[in-house]
Amino acid sequence: MEYILRITKTFRVPVIAIQRMVTSVYSHVCARIHFLNYPHRSEVGGHDYENTQDFLYLPTIHSAKHHWLPENISLGVVVGVLTLGLFAVLKFVVEISLLVFVSMSVTLFYVVFLVFKILVVIRGKSYEFIDFTDEKIAAILDDELPMYTVFIPLLHEAEVIPQIIKGMTSIDYPRDKIEFLITLEQHDIETRQAIEEVGPPNNFRIITLPDIKPKSKPKALNVAFREARGEFFVIYDAEIIPDKDQLKKAYLAFKDNPNIACLQTRLDHYNANQNLITMLFNGEFSFHYDYFLPGLQKLGYPIPLSGHSTHFRKLVMKEIGAWDPYNVTEDCDVGIRLYRQGYETGILNSLSQEEATSSLAGWIPQRTRWMKGFIQTSLVHLRHPFRCKNELGGWENFFAFLLIVPGTVVLNLLNIVSWALLATWFLTETNIIQKLYPAPVLYMAVLTYIVGMSVFAFLNIFALYKRGRYELVKFNLLTPIYWMLLAIATVRAVVQIVTNPHTWEKTKHGSHLKT
Amino acid sequence: MKFLTKHINKVIILSAVLLSIFALIIVLVSDTANANGDSIARLNLSRRVVDGTSPGFSQIGYVWLPASSFLMLPTIWIDWAYYSGMSGILVSMISYVMAAYFVYRVGESLGGRKLGVIAFLFFALNPNILYMQATPLSEIFYIAMLVGAIHYLLLWARLQKEKELVLSGIFFTLSSLSRYDGWILSLAAVGTIVIYLLLRRVRWSEIEATAILFSLLAFFGPVLWLLWNYTIFNDPFYFARGEYSAKFQQLSLLESNLLPSLHDLTNTFAHISVTSILVDGSMLVILGTLGAFYALWRGVYHREFRHFIVGILGLQIIYYVINLFLGNGVIFVPQLYPHYMHNIRYGITFVPFFALMSALILVRTRLKLLAPLILLLVILEYGIMFSTNNIITLNESLRGFAGASVHESRKDAGEWLESNYTEGQIFVDTFDNDSVVFYSHIPLNQWIMVSDPDLYGKALEDPSRVVDWVVIRDGDSLDERFLGGEWLKNSFNCRYVKDDIRVYQIKDDSSDDNTGLCADGLVKNNSHAEPRASL
Structure with missing residues (x-):
């Protein structure tokens, strides 16, 4: 034992010396290279809640306002060089070809993603949603309830206005303690008229947005945020019908869990049976909200939040700089930002019914926006990868973030290549692919791909079955087709991130009312 | 209770x-x-x-x-x-x-x-x-x-x-x-x-x-x-x-x-x-x-x-x-x-x-x-x-058909190989010959079998360029391919024969020509029609 201690002590000195040397070199490099410095110069002044130019309260380093900052480029170069280096080493040591290297990397990615998702789902089973009995909710005194703000960002939603007003007014919360802030663009005359026609109660307030760019939902929220009086607030999109007692449940959850900054709810579609797209959409959501999100919660991984039916503490939101008006999935970004600043989230056992996009013309742009937002969020949070790793709580959480956000985009893109290869092989029975790849790599790739695809399709189906949506089960056998559409949307997102990064492709609601 | x-x-x-x-x-x-x-x-x-x-x-x-x-x-x-x-x-x-x-x-x-x-x-x-x-x-x-x-x-x-x-x-x-x-x-x-x-x-x-x-x-x-x-x-x-x-x-x-x-x-x-x-x-x-x-x-x-x-x-x-x-x-x-x-x-x-x-x-x-x-x-x-x-x-x-008694000859051949094998690749049709491989205790990477189609194909073309040993059992695919061993005579010596199994080793200058050892096997090969050989 003594010997071991002596050895340890002997080696401790050089190890510490090396550590100090590396740290010193690193800090010198950081001091001289501007973009490695953090905090970033834009962070010096903190959040700017006086900014009415574009309502960006965050420092630009935490925003998607500019995508290609030196930090992003440097990261790209480093990753590229490391990858090439690894390839060079492998080529030198085991004489591996570029094609084999790429296919092995892709297979490895699929395996890691598959294992990760399965682990998340397994853990998700034991997650307990935050819930309260009817008696406990009924026992809340009106006096003890705090002020609650409901944000309703609208754009060309005249058709669903009666549904919104009806849904909102039926929420079980004292009228004098709830305010509804509807944001409208100046030019959106028809929605304004529709609201006036219905004549909502006086706790509904319309906030007209200044005619400045970016024209996005998070900018609308940031404008409304300054006006909000509530201690807590929630965002409801145009088509949402929440459970009547959702706000009271959220209040109790916030009260009982002071560490929780944000609460999500479970989502479902009221038009799930409308057509094939809504059926497949519902399968995806059932899995996401019943298994995947609870799994992430249980494991304590960063959560990409939902865009609506999400409840926040206003103070916390102010502390983290509210939303990024330039990020087209501001929800995902906020989720990661909350986590980086040490806040927790939870899932409330309360259902919010929403409308599933029911046409390809609506679905593709919606998914394009989601994937574009995932790319933006990745770019923003990976500007200082080590800082991100530290703030997320270590390597495990960092890798989880990599798989959840950029990993989803990469998976969708790789799927296209995999499908193309698989289809070519199966349809043409050609030996070209077999000749290109060594047999073991090919078999493993095919097996992983098919097993992975089957497992994820099965999980969607299982989630539907568990929800009692039996009539949708058979249609969800077509889930792989749905993923092909997702891949198309992701390609569009990649193109848009270059050509049209901040454009918000609005999802049209109300199609179910016509049917 | x-x-x-x-x-x-x-x-x-x-x-x-x-x-x-x-x-x-x-x-x-x-x-x-x-x-x-x-x-x-x-x-x-x-x-x-x-x-x-x-x-x-x-x-x-x-x-x-x-x-x-x-x-x-x-x-x-x-x-x-x-x-x-x-x-x-x-x-x-x-x-x-x-x-x-x-x-x-x-x-x-x-x-x-x-x-x-x-x-x-x-x-x-x-x-x-x-x-x-x-x-x-x-x-x-x-x-x-x-x-x-x-x-x-x-x-x-x-x-x-x-x-x-x-x-x-x-x-x-x-x-x-x-x-x-x-x-x-x-x-x-x-x-x-x-x-x-x-x-x-x-x-x-x-x-x-x-x-x-x-x-x-x-x-x-x-x-x-x-x-x-x-x-x-x-x-x-x-x-x-x-x-x-x-x-x-x-x-x-x-x-x-x-x-x-x-x-x-x-x-x-x-x-x-x-x-x-x-x-x-x-x-x-x-x-x-x-x-x-x-x-x-x-x-x-x-x-x-x-x-x-x-x-x-x-x-x-x-x-x-x-x-x-x-x-x-x-x-x-x-x-x-x-x-x-x-x-x-x-x-x-x-x-x-x-x-x-x-x-x-x-x-x-x-x-x-x-x-x-x-x-x-x-x-x-x-x-x-x-x-x-x-x-x-x-x-x-x-x-039974796949029983130990039937496989006795394979086992014996495997054990003979264990004692006499020196180096080089061994060519075998593993179908029903697994016992030879198993009992020889020779690593599987020394065996050329149908599970490696490329090498197997090359060995079938010309075994002398690929392998040093060939194991043949009456009626197996190598037996048929090499005409009961006749084909191997120029390049290989027959080193072992017992019952239905023969083992050939590639010739080198110093080795004796033992081709005659397998003559009995050749005769057997031409006349075999036992049903169990095909099982």
């Missing part, structure tokens, strides 16, 4: 573990664990994944289903575990304990704890089951998965929870990845689920969704297998119609008029009955048959659907009846023409059904008055099987 009742599950598992170890010791002492040629072939199949000229999962094969080979992988790379067969035996032993436990649980679901315990005893004490669980063969694993699937299906029918349905589906798919019988039984399970839900007047959408959910799991294994075959051979059914498929082998038997049960129902039933009696014991077969009729009566007249679910196990027998009748499978018993022993071990897949049905009739009818006596008689019959060396699966392993 109270303690036993309270901890019955643990007692059952512990008893199974002890029985398993006890049987293993006997089998190891008698050195019969690897007696069956198929045991060695299975070990080699798994070993090739980690050792060979082209190791990897592609070596897992395409005719024999892969589950047991996969399960051997964690230990197959250890020489001791491979050569002793323990890699496969461990899988079989764990499977035996699982199977015994599941038989108990199914019995318990069928008619209570007493029924479960009796079924467990009938199953776990069966000498054929005990022998097979001490071998690397895959039948016990299949039984464990199948009975496990039935257990969870019964639980699902009682509790209506998705978890049990999912588990049942997974067990069915695992059974389907170990034996093709599982495919048909999975199909029967889907039918049973649909009928069960129809009888409960569940709305159609739920029935449909349940059937889909279950099928996705239960047929996942078979679908993967079809894709695997397609991936390698561009034919999803290559396992069924390829050159090493059962059907292909049956053709040679047909040519030799050795398929007596083909399109002959009486003969088919005779074969199945004799197989059942030989493996399961006459008492169990009689009681089990009565029990099956009783279960049918309970199911139909008393609407006790659980009897139908357990009845899925009985379809195993019908599966073999159809298989034998159509000529897709073959079982030879010594009592019937052609008086050989072959595939009798398949009869152990009937044991869980007969054990459960026998226990059912003993516990649920007036026979319960005689239950202790009958139980004693069944165990006595097992004892007689054991004491008179009448354990048919063991006898088949020793003297």
